[in-house]
Amino acid sequence: MYTPRAFTIDDPAALDRLIDANPFVTLVTVRDDVPTVSHLPVLYRRDDRGIRLSGHWARPNPQARHAGRALAIVHGPHAYVSPGVYPDKETAARVPTWNYAVAHLGGALRTFDDEAGLAGLVAALSHVQETRLGRDWAFEPERDDHRRQLRGIIGFHLDIDEVQVKFKLGQNHPAANVAAVATDLEGRSGDRERAVATLMRRHALPAADQGNEGER
Template sequence: MYLPTAFHDTDIERLQQQMAATRLAIIVTHGDQGLLASHVPLLLDREGEFGTLRGHLARANPQWRDLANGSQAMVIFAGADAYVSPGFYPSKAEHGKAVPTWNFLAVHAYGHADVFSDPERLHALVSSLTDHHEARQAQPWTVEDAPADYLESMLKAIVGFALPIQRLEGKRKLSQNRSAEDIAGVQRGLASSSDPLDNAVAQLMTQ
């Protein structure tokens, strides 16, 4: 990831918070079939320097073979983003030297995964993923709610993986390269938008 100094985020705790808050990550690999990408929910275990990502892929998805063959994976966690209009900058009225840009958060995690098909380990993984996301429901569903034979067939259809993060990159592009007046102008412009993502970026700019 291109990381200009002004936007390079090295706060591991903050990066992990964004990773944990991302509901659907993108895992990218390169193998015999070229570049492959899958959109997957992941769990983050924070032990170790950067943590470990846990998830699963469909057995019919050829990407798991890249992981099993030792291909390095890049996992992308996209945060809030917002279009920044030159009209937000007070300096535009002074000299006109302004162009559109984009403010956003992004985290990239890299590592090599351990792939597994053990039923007990898969059961524990899908139970953890389910409990994590069902916690928001009024009547949470659990893996045990499914018939045992059905669950067994479903587990046979997936491949699990654990990916210890070996390298972690974060980008926090929130107009830090602009003057204080222009930053305030961007924040005001995004805060007045009717788009919730614009509002989220505006809030981030105040932190």
């Protein structure tokens, strides 16, 4: 991923927050020079053992028979930026752009299909999301009908050894431009635009005036 220095994020906590808010990833593998892509919810773990993503495919998915190197793409919020918002739009001949946050996580992919492992994965995935919604559905391993559902999936762990986090948030602009764009995004109706504004105030305003103009 092309990542100018101004847009590189080295803070592990920023990655934690990005995946916590966006746990539905794009998983890419390559076999016989042909890429295969799946879109999947994942569990994220970062501790002294490293970073791991875990999830599962439907058993018929061809990617469920892949192993080796894989890439997970974490898609954060994004928003169009109009040059009309910049205070220096005329003097600097500003043009439209797009602000966004994304992470590429590369590592070794390992699959599993034992009942205990799959049951634990499904229970953990559902617990995270049910808790966020204030709901109480839970996988019940003592129920035969719940356990039978596990036959239709294959699980995976992706142990991460390459991390690239890119937050393109206007760090290469003067602080006045960054502040103006953040204010504009905060006034829009979409949640993702406001999420970009929050990231800009956290990451871009402190870094403004320190980057170069290479934007994409």
